[in-house]
Amino acid sequence: MNKSFILNKSGHTMSEEESRFCPYCGIELQHPYWEHVQKKHPDKYSAKETWIKLYEDYRKLGMDEDISLTVISELFNATTEEIKSFLKSKNAF
DSSP: OOOOEOOEEEEEETTTTSEEETTTTOOOEEESSSHHHHHHHHHHHHHHHHHHHHHHHHTTTOOOOOHHHHHHHHHHHHHHHHHHHHHHTOOOO
C-alpha cells in the first residue's frame, strides 16, 4: 500500500489522516487549509515565490514530489499543475 505523508509543525512526517499545520505560524489548520494562509499570512499567500521555498524545504525533508505539490496546492488553493508550471518557469522543479 502506497501511503502518502505531509509534515507537521515540527517538520516530521505524518499520514494524510492526521492534522495539517501552517508552515508559517504552526497552528493546526482546518479545511479548507488555504483560508488560514490567505487571511493570516496574506503576503505569503499572494506571492507565488513562497511556493519555491516551501517546495525546496519539503523536498529537503524527504517529502515525495507529488505530496509536496499537493500540500502546497492545499495551502494556496492552486492546482498542482499550476504550481509545477510555476516552479519549472523559475527553474525550481
